[in-house]
Amino acid sequence: MEYEYSDIRTKEEVEEASKEEMRELLIETFDNVSVLYEIYKRRSWLDKLFTDNILSMDKDALYVSNQVATICETQTYMINNRRRELLDYINPISMGEGSSKTFKHNYISVFKMKMIIGLTGEGSEYTVPQLKEIIYSGGKPTTTTNKSEEPTSSDQMFQMMQKMKRFEKFLDMIESDEFFKEIDRRVQVTTDKLLKESSSDDEVHEKIIKLFDKIAYGNESVPIKEELFKEFELSFGIISKAIVHNKYV
DSSP states (O other), X not given: OOOOGGGOOOHHHHHHHHXXXXXXXXXXXXXXXXXXHHHHHHTTOHHHXXXXXXXXXXXXXXXXXXXXXXXXXXXXXXXXXXXXXXXXHHOOEEESSGGGOEEEBOHHHHHHHHHHHHHHSTTOSOOHHHHHHHHHTTSOOOOOSSTTSSSSOHHHHHHHHHHHHHHHHHHHHHTSHHHHXXXXXXXXXXXXXHHHHOSOHHHHHHHHHHHHHHHHXXXXXXXXXXXXXXXXXXXXXXXXHHHHHHHHO
């Protein structure tokens, strides 16, 4: 039987086709479904996920911990730690009991692990507890027995996506000049009022300025800055009430 020359593919072409198939499979599974995937997508970080190691996975294979570590470009102890913390979400296949228990991971579990490692590693924005809150949206994880074909339940995903929308709205605001202009304006107004009316001017002024410096110029992550901003608002409210109380009592 004769073949057309154009029908013969090189080894490189076959590998590229296989990688593209894995990419499409992962996108189909996680896009618009997984809150962690949305974090990467909205921040244009997908290239950090779709590495050669990830795209070279076999959709029918099961990987042990040290293989997962190689694919995710991290250490085995990190894989064991994250799996222990987020077992229900990663949902690997467990074999054996007690000290002889081992875990195997399909391509979906490995990709989840890749997203987790990228968001909670050294110098990353999230701690494991913070990521748990995002994944489970303050509720208990849903345990499944279908080899984790679905990253989360539909109810959890609705709650998580709502939280992500609020976070992204804050992120857009904090990255704009308007955010810092508004903080500057509020600090100035608050400081002026307190310096005029408070009996402890220096103490109040120092507290407000310290908060402002942390929000505007500190190295804290965006979630921490959001909490500091809430503290700033709360401090202003408490101090203002104290001023009114002192004035009329």
